[in-house]
Amino acid sequence: MDEATLNQIAAADPLRSTWLTANAGSGKTRVLTDRVARLLLAGTPPERILCLTYTKAAATEMQNRLLARLGTWAMLPESALRAELAQLGEGGDPDLPAARRLFARAIETPGGLKVQTIHSFCAAVLRRFPLEAGVPMGFAELDDRSARAMRAEIIEAMAEESHPAIADLTRLQGGDDLDGFLAGLSLADYADAPDAAAIWAALDLPPGLTADSLLAGVFTGGEGDLADAMIPPLRGSSANDVKLAEALAQVNWRDPGMDDLSRLFGCLLFGGSAKVPFGAKTGKIPTKAMATGPCAPFMDDLDALMERIELARPQALALAAAERTLALHRFGHAFAARMNAAKAAQGWLDFDDLIGRTAALLEESSMAQWVLWRLDGGIDHILVDEAQDTSPGQWRVIRRLTDEFTSGAGTHDRPRTLFVVGDPKQSIYSFQGADITVFEAMRDRFAADFQAVQAPMQQRGLAHSFRSSPAVLALVDAVFQGEAATGLGDPPRHVAFKAALPGRVDIWPALPKPDKTDPEDWTRPVDAPSENDADTQLARHVAIQIRAMLGSPIIDAKSGQPRPLHAGDIQILVQRRGTLFAALIAALKSAGLPVAGADRLRLAGELAVRDIIATLSVLATPEDDLSLAAALRSPLFGLSEDDLYRLAHGRRSREYLWMRLRESSHMDAQAVLNDLAGQADYLRPHDLIARLLTRHGGRAALLARLGPEAVDGIDELMSQALAYEQVETPSLTGFLVWLAQDEVEVKRQLPGGAGGLIRVMTVHGSKGLESPVVILPETQVRKPNNRQALVRLDDMPVWRGAAPERCDAVAMAVAEWQRRQEEERRRLLYVAMTRAESWLIVAAAGDTGEGLDSWHAMVAEGAGRTALTRQDLPIEGVGTALRLSWGDWPAEAESPVLDAAVPVAAPDWALRMAPPAPDFVGPVTASGLGGAKVLAGTSAGDRDAAMLRGTRLHLLLEHLPAHPASDWPRIARAILSGAEGGLPDAPDMADLLDEAHAVLSAPALTQVLQPGEGARILSEVALTAPVAGLGTLNGVIDRLVVTDALITAVDYKTNADVPQDADAVPEGILRQMAAYRAALRGIWPDRPIRMAVLWTATRSLMTLPDALLDRVMAGLVKAAPAP
Helix, strand or coil: CCHHHHHHHHHCCCCCCEEEEECCCCCHHHHHHHHHHHHHHCCCCHHHEEEEECCHHHHHHHHHHHHHHHHHHHHCCHHHHHHHHHHHCCCCCCCHHHHHHHHHHHHHCCCCCEEEEHHHHHHHHHHHCHHHHCCCCCCEECCHHHHHHHHHHHHHHHHHCCCHHHHHHHHHCCCCCHHHHHHCCCHHHHCCCCCHHHHHHHCCCCCCCCHHHHHHHHCCCCHHHHHHHHHHHHHCCCHHHHHHHHHHHCCCCCCCCHHHHHHHHHHHECCCCCCCCCCECCCCCCCHHHHHCCCHHHHHHHHHHHHHHHHHHHHHHHHHHHHHHHHHHHHHHHHHHHHHHHHHHHCEECHHHHHHHHHHHHHCCCCHHHHHHHHHCCCCEEEECCHHHCCHHHHHHHHHHHHHHHCHHHCCCCCCEEEEEECHHHCCCHHHCCCHHHHHHHHHHHHHHHHHCCCCCEEEEECEECCCCHHHHHHHHHHCCHHHHCCCCCCCCCEECCCCCCEEEEECCCECCCCCCCCCCCCCCCCCCCCCCHHHHHHHHHHHHHHHHCCCEEECCCCCCEEECCHHHEEEEECCCCHHHHHHHHHHHHCCCCECCCCEEEHHHCHHHHHHHHHHHHHHCCCCHHHHHHHHHCCCCCCCHHHHHHHHCCCCCCCCHHHHHHCCCCHHHHHHHHHHHHHCCCCCHHHHHHHHHHHCCHHHHHHHHHCCCHHHHHHHHHHHHHHHHHHCCCCHHHHHHHHHCCCCEEECCCCCHHHCCEEEEECHHHCCCCEEEEEECCCCCCCCCCCCCEEEECCEEEECCCHHHCCHHHHHHHHHHHHHHHHHHHHHHHHHHCCEEEEEEECCECCCCCCCCCHHHHHHHHHCCCCCEEEEEEECCCEEEEEEEECCCCCCCCCCCCCCCCCCCCCHHHHCCCCCCCCCCCCEEHHHCCCCCCCCCCCCCCHHHHHHHHHHHHHHHHHHHHCCHHHHHHHHHHHHHCCCCCCCCHHHHHHHHHHHHHHHCCHHHHHHHCCCCCCEEEEEEEEEEEECCCEEEEEEEEEEEECCCCEEEEEEECCCCCCCCHHHCCHHHHHHHHHHHHHHHHHCCCCCEEEEEEECCCCEEEEECHHHHHHHHHHHHHHCCCC
């Protein structure tokens, strides 16, 4: 067995906790699935294994791989299964029948295998313990659109009420990307009221320093006389002195402010690039003639003033930053608190809430130990994937779960392990909170924890790459050396598992940016790139080279055999979705090459969506000539430009296009529009769009013209229509307005290489993917992103400001942030290069700099350190490229000849008509058996209000008995805030709590509310059971008390009028209880069943006699229709 496989087997040892550092392409997903498979083989129940992945796609892939393997084991012959298990590392005499049963065991586990994202896990924990976590029951996860709408509503409300914090916002924000700024304000940063002292200390300011005190230290009182004396002679001197005089004249010397101080910084101090940055111009101004002449008597005072101004500048900048930061924290505190309250009121949690609330539940809550005990009993093994991208908040959750593994209270007679796999070199999600330093710190902390309980955690690394050729790996190792390896953890070292796989790396010369763009034809769109634009030219050359490459030979990395290169083998990776991204897709399409399109699309920019919306706009406003023209010209109606011209030309004033269409010969278009117009006031927007696309062939027409990539836009528009109907009263006009209020961006799932399409995507989107050929066309110098308004200083958000206005503390924080961004960009290059299996192409348009300035310069410099074969490669229109190669590239490859299909006769059953399906018989609901639920003659009153009150009281009676009475108000708010009708007002809440307290403390009800230690209590029991004569019964029993001798079923009733005895109970309640009794007898045939009604109004329990229920049940069965 080879070294790479042995290393994987050791890493997947199910009995040892492991911290695994895995290079790109080293098979970490296989190690994860191997470990889970070996845990299952060792007898671990599937529900005791928790595997946390970074994305839902990764979770799905891992689950599919694992189930595929277990399914294969179920069908393999004995010898093959033994070999498979031996390859897995299971020596000795494995239990083959147990291995075959694992597939069934896995798919029959309630909830399936626990392979999920950390957010999904946290959501499941919070849904299991909503009261303990203080979250609304039945909460929903906040989507981006709803979050944007909520932020806009909060800002509008704050502005309307003239909230003081709005003044702080206007001081900080000019309105550009306001929502992006608001989205970054998290309650975690602004939960506490602003602490001015802490802000002043963080920016190295003296406590209590104000603008007045700073100005008092600079302007001592005689500066006005000094200026009055110096300005006149300066104005009669040289140009520089005149300029100085004019600058001094702009200052309000008698009552100076901070603006005046800033003016003096500009004229009395040097600039930032001087030998002494921002030093006083002592001895330099005014000119020598003035300094020794008319101004000589004032020079000592001027020099002293300049020295005071020099000393004041750092404090002035820090004070400005502190005041802006204080404004930021005042606004952030007010806004984040409102945002949190709005989410709670509507039962929403965002991703940060999921992590933060779960961490708080497991760490700080008074219920933490109980929750951990409940979870601890259900998780024995935790596996963490992509650990390098796990944020500190997520580590808090994982850390708290694994604390039980290494504490005395958490020890068990069975092994309990933690498996963590990650790669610091691939940490590229800092914008989502990932921190590479936390990865390394957690590794050391977990190692110490497990060492303390004599269960040392092994630390292993996977160096073998099962993906890439030695050519690609040698270049990667050469590029990331020395300073270029900073921020990657240990310098990369790769071992090619496929040592004989030939490979190529082509490094193109950079295309220069043109000095000026060529003038364009005025008929072209104003935002279309110029013909000689560097990105446009590079995209065309990439398309030309791809066309030449298709069909050329390549060694298949999986089979090792030569084959022709296909379009699906090519992946083009860019750093961002900018002009080059769009130019590449356009150039590939223009060249007739099969391309998958963008991995993200803006809904409003999709042609198919615009055509559908134009049609809907016509239905809402027939006089909208532009929309009607756009719809008619679209594939939906198919009119030509000539048809449209003839239809529109010569119209009279106020003669709309719709009128001309009615008089024209375009009968098909009229028929479709008339049909839709007749339904527009009755159908929901979703159904109206479906009618256009299906009945009238709109989908087929759009796909025929625009191609299969139009499907994503059409489907997302349908999804948006459904989403709209969930939050608004459906109407066509309302939907069009709602759709126009927000830019919807769709993340498309691009087909894999087997789809036969060239894929263009960002490097972030390519994470976890691989391709025989990878092209990196965007490797030039890239300007850093300076649009971020905030920077963190000692974990406190502070105002960043423009570079010239930053104090030293903020400048150092920004420099540190930029350093981390540069390190992440280098890690991003590592990810990009390691996607390639055999052929890597590096290109650029624009300046590439040198050293670490750009990806292109780094790759070119690394190429000089490799021992790969070098040769020049002329590329027409680009220049002479450098090709690095390894191994013997195949000279030719024949397309595989497919075996002719052998016709197979269809079996007899395939030619027979299927038997008719049996008639569907729906279940019977216990509440739908008919009969009155209240006493005859009872006042109807407000039926809806009564039902809502009853629902709320049911919830309280279900949950409150398990908690101390002192916690009831808090728990009641948590329960009812997410329930039907929302949180009741204070008087209603008090009334509900009083009634619940009266019921729960009533002595007559102790037998069912507190039945003693031998009884098992079940609340809100969902019941589905066959009942003779009725069919399948569905219902919910409010309370079940189960003992060895008796089953007691209790139904809570909040009726205001209570019957005197059981015979007077309303017929509808008796039918419900009789049906429940019949179902319970089927579940517990050996025990007597007692049915009772708990009347909350009188705090009494009424037992329903069996004879009464027998009579009611007989009537029910007799009245039931025959099946």
